[in-house]
Amino acid sequence: xxxxxxxxxxxxxALTITACTLIAFSKNLVYSAFSLLGxxxxxxxxxxxxxxxxxxxxxxxxxxGGILVLYLFAVxxxxxxxxxxxxxxxxxxxxxxxxxxxxxxxxxxLIYSTHWFAAETxxxxxxxxxxxxxxxxxxxxxxxxxxxxxxxxxxxxxAMARREVKEGKGS
Amino acid sequence: xxxxxxxxxxxxxxxxxGIYTVVTRRNALGILLGTExxxxxxxxxMIAFGHYGNKIVEGSVYALFVIVLAAAEAAVALAxxxxxxxxxxxxxxxxxxxxxx
Numbered sequence: 001x002x003x004x005x006x007x008x009x010x011x012x013x014a015l016t017i018t019a020c021t022l023i024a025f026s027k028n029l030v031y032s033a034f035s036l037l038g039x040x041x042x043x044x045x046x047x048x049x050x051x052x053x054x055x056x057x058x059x060x061x062x063x064x065g066g067i068l069v070l071y072l073f074a075v076x077x078x079x080x081x082x083x084x085x086x087x088x089x090x091x092x093x094x095x096x097x098x099x100x101x102x103x104x105x106x107x108x109x110l111i112y113s114t115h116w117f118a119a120e121t122x123x124x125x126x127x128x129x130x131x132x133x134x135x136x137x138x139x140x141x142x143x144x145x146x147x148x149x150x151x152x153x154x155x156x157x158x159a160m161a162r163r164e165v166k167e168g169k170g171s
Numbered sequence: 172x173x174x175x176x177x178x179x180x181x182x183x184x185x186x187x188x189g190i191y192t193v194v195t196r197r198n199a200l201g202i203l204l205g206t207e208x209x210x211x212x213x214x215x216x217m218i219a220f221g222h223y224g225n226k227i228v229e230g231s232v233y234a235l236f237v238i239v240l241a242a243a244e245a246a247v248a249l250a251x252x253x254x255x256x257x258x259x260x261x262x263x264x265x266x267x268x269x270x271x272x
Contacts, residue, residue, distance in 0.1 A: 107183035153243035157250040
């Protein structure tokens with residue numbers, strides 16, 4: 001626990017909350033998609049701050065490198081017809097904004113009134129090899145199941161997109 | 172001193188903003204952006220509990236599972252979204268109310 005830790009936490013939390021606020025309240029969906037970068041990077045930094053180095057790097061690789069680019073492609077491909085009207089809220093903000101504040105207050109009260117386990121002194125060590133061993137020993141079945149799930153999702157996504165291209169060529 | 176509650180409250184804020192995005196967006200892709208925030212908040216919670224419970228490896232494993240599920244969800248959902256856009260020529264979630272092919 002170095003003295004610089006609260007400073008780093010404050011900076012990363014400010015980045016994350018700012019980006020999330022932009023995502024939630026921006027009128028233009030393209031701005032929302034781009035500010036997703038700030039949210040993902042901030043959360044990856046927080047994970048690394050907590051000593052989960054491997055998950056932080058994977059977060060950047062998968063989210064920023066993969067999912068964010070996918071979202072940008074999708075948003076920009078549909079942005080021609082998705083004009084400002086489609087980005088407008090469907091439920092009145094007058095109802096949703098108080099509900100948002102209420103949800104944050106409720107969760108905050110729950111978090112601060114619950115007696116959590118005492119924070120112990122934790123050691124910071126590389127976690128990569130330990131994660132590998134845990135995945136292949138105790139969590140072998142979930143690991144294999146999630147691999148099959150990922151493969152099925154990949155094949156399903158490709159199959160859907162491919163059939164659509166064929167129809168487009170035929171017509 | 173940063174403790175568990177700080178991280179939990181931050182994740183709660185991210186979760187709430189994600190729910191707000193899901194509820195208020197009319198664009199189907201905007202709804203998906205909200206679900207990404209919700210899943211990220213869950214992963215951050217896993218890591219925070221793992222760190223302060225001295226079980227960072229188990230917390231990391233669960234966070235990895237969350238990330239894999241988010242990746243699978245994003246791939247399938249965006250494929251469906253693009254198909255809806257091609258078939259209906261709109262991405263408005265409330266105007267897609269027919270089951271024609």
